[in-house]
Amino acid sequence: MTEVTAIPEYYLTPGHISEFASNIKAMHGVDANMCFQCSKCTSGCPLAEFMDMTPTQVIHAVRLGLKDVVLNTNTYWLCVACGTCTGRCPQETGLLKIMDALANIAIREGITPREPAIAEFYKTGLSNIKRFGMMYEAGVAGMLSLKTGTLGRDMGMGVRMLQKGKLDLVPHFQNSGEMKKLFKKVAKKEQEMAGS
Amino acid sequence: MKYAYYNSCSLRSTGKEYNNSLQHVFKALDIELEEPKNWICCGSTLAHNASVLLADILPLKNLAEIDKMGLKEVMVPCTACYNRFKIAQSEEKGDLRLEHEIEAIIEHKFERPVSVLHPLEILASEENLARLKSLVKRDLSHLKVVSYYGCLLVRPHKETGFKDNPEYPVTMDRILNAVGIQTLDWSHKVECCGGSLAITRPDAVMKLTSKILDDAMAVGAVAVAVPCTFCQLNLDIRQEDLAKQGKVYDMPVYYFTELIALALGVPEKDLMLGKHFVESEKVLARTT
Ligand code: SF4
Ligand code: SF4
Numbered sequence: 001m002t003e004v005t006a007i008p009e010y011y012l013t014p015g016h017i018s019e020f021a022s023n024i025k026a027m028h029g030v031d032a033n034m035c036f037q038c039s040k041c042t043s044g045c046p047l048a049e050f051m052d053m054t055p056t057q058v059i060h061a062v063r064l065g066l067k068d069v070v071l072n073t074n075t076y077w078l079c080v081a082c083g084t085c086t087g088r089c090p091q092e093t094g095l096l097k098i099m100d101a102l103a104n105i106a107i108r109e110g111i112t113p114r115e116p117a118i119a120e121f122y123k124t125g126l127s128n129i130k131r132f133g134m135m136y137e138a139g140v141a142g143m144l145s146l147k148t149g150t151l152g153r154d155m156g157m158g159v160r161m162l163q164k165g166k167l168d169l170v171p172h173f174q175n176s177g178e179m180k181k182l183f184k185k186v187a188k189k190e191q192e193m194a195g196s
Numbered sequence: 197m198k199y200a201y202y203n204s205c206s207l208r209s210t211g212k213e214y215n216n217s218l219q220h221v222f223k224a225l226d227i228e229l230e231e232p233k234n235w236i237c238c239g240s241t242l243a244h245n246a247s248v249l250l251a252d253i254l255p256l257k258n259l260a261e262i263d264k265m266g267l268k269e270v271m272v273p274c275t276a277c278y279n280r281f282k283i284a285q286s287e288e289k290g291d292l293r294l295e296h297e298i299e300a301i302i303e304h305k306f307e308r309p310v311s312v313l314h315p316l317e318i319l320a321s322e323e324n325l326a327r328l329k330s331l332v333k334r335d336l337s338h339l340k341v342v343s344y345y346g347c348l349l350v351r352p353h354k355e356t357g358f359k360d361n362p363e364y365p366v367t368m369d370r371i372l373n374a375v376g377i378q379t380l381d382w383s384h385k386v387e388c389c390g391g392s393l394a395i396t397r398p399d400a401v402m403k404l405t406s407k408i409l410d411d412a413m414a415v416g417a418v419a420v421a422v423p424c425t426f427c428q429l430n431l432d433i434r435q436e437d438l439a440k441q442g443k444v445y446d447m448p449v450y451y452f453t454e455l456i457a458l459a460l461g462v463p464e465k466d467l468m469l470g471k472h473f474v475e476s477e478k479v480l481a482r483t484t
Contacts, residue, residue, distance in 0.1 A: 078397070086350060086351070092354075107246055117396040118393065118397065122242050127201070128235040129236075132206075134208075135205035164471050165471060168208075174236060178236060189301065190249055
């Protein structure tokens with residue numbers, strides 16, 4: 001017989017919004033409390049079948065304040081920002097921005113990503129544009145392979161792209177001084193905002 | 197007529213053939229394109245995961261450069277860039293506090309917004325459609341194509357404001373029809389191809405691309421036309437892997453600008469069709 005564990009009680013009076021949801025609202029301007037759980041977002045989400053928690057579940061969990069549970073899913077990493085959820089939501093919850101918010105918070109708080117390769121891809125890609133001012137795709141593919149140990153798989157695609165002349169082996173610099181300056185200013189501003 | 201041209205990262209690498217064919221088309225139409233010298237990467241699919249502020253700053257910095265060039269309109273062919281430019285603009289407008297902070301960081305104040313246009317929006321004007329029609333030199337009426345718009349152009353529609361119906365757009369169809377190419381009705385026009393997961397989750401991308409290609413096959417298309425470098429790559433390169441699983445499509449994936457250029461009589465050798473993974477010249481030859 002399965003043991004029935006105590007069902008946690010959530011503070012869900014009408015109009016209540018959890019601290020987690022409030023923080024997301026303050027930082028990113030999206031109100032999870034608008035969601036009425038119709039699941040239209042999930043039925044259109046192309047990646048839903050690969051996700052630990054569906055978009056509908058994520059927004060509800062945010063509303064309940066289940067921060068740790070949500071941050072430990074692969075859902076926001078798999079979100080490709082296709083906008084289907086947001087475009088079709090009858091309540092205009094802006095779920096897409098909640099997905100962004102979750103990734104931003106997870107990175108800031110050092111949560112171990114449930115999709116390490118995807119997290120690494122974004123990280124490598126971003127440090128790459130910071131360095132060169134533009135995307136150096138061959139560099140990202142190469143570095144990613146080394147870091148995630150998926151050399152064989154990525155190289156298959158990388159080699160095919162090289163053969164077609166779709167990747168440049170040497171990086172180009174594009175206004176990279178300006179890019180570094182912007183990264184620095186943004187980091188400073190974000191620290192201020194997090195502190196306030 | 198002159199537009200600023202945000203000829204960004206992907207158009208210089210994975211999408212060289214997009215840039216090339218686009219230049220041919222705009223040259224034929226006598227529309228001048230000027231690249232901003234001080235451009236930087238707009239952060240595209242990468243920045244918003246780590247920092248939403250950075251994701252707004254990078255496109256707006258580029259728009260500031262364009263504003264300084266004295267141009268009011270910028271053409272942005274990569275749909276990922278287009279999407280980020282539009283989202284950044286709408287966020288800057290939506291939040292006064294953010295607006296001031298952004299202006300301080302990019303050291304620029306916009307007197308009026310720079311309008312961000314996708315080449316599809318430019319080419320679909322009545323005037324340009326008529327001109328395209330008058331410039332046709334090659335009969336491609338045997339080609340039956342499905343127009344695949346993907347997601348980043350049309351969604352979220354409130355932000356991108358792409359001048360078309362977000363669930364059933366027809367802009368690309370109208371342009372291709374104007375140069376004599378038939379387009380078919382189908383149900384996967386705006387379904388997502390998996391976009392930025394190309395290298396990290398090939399399993400997911402293959403599943404999504406095969407659904408799109410299945411529907412294209414079902415309606416009898418011989419090729420897919422796309423306006424986006426992610427879509428082109430995902431739909432094109434994964435066909436080899438899908439064939440290994442027994443799903444043979446052999447469906448060329450063209451940039452819509454390549455098809456227009458061909459119809460306008462630009463010879464195959466001047467385009468970069470050889471960069472496609474699925475052989476695309478056979479389909480053309482079958483006709484003429
Ligand atoms: S579509 Fe909107 S209202 Fe419906 S479940 Fe999803 S987020 Fe909630
Ligand atoms: S934006 Fe993300 S969560 Fe929303 S439908 Fe697309 S992949 Fe799913």
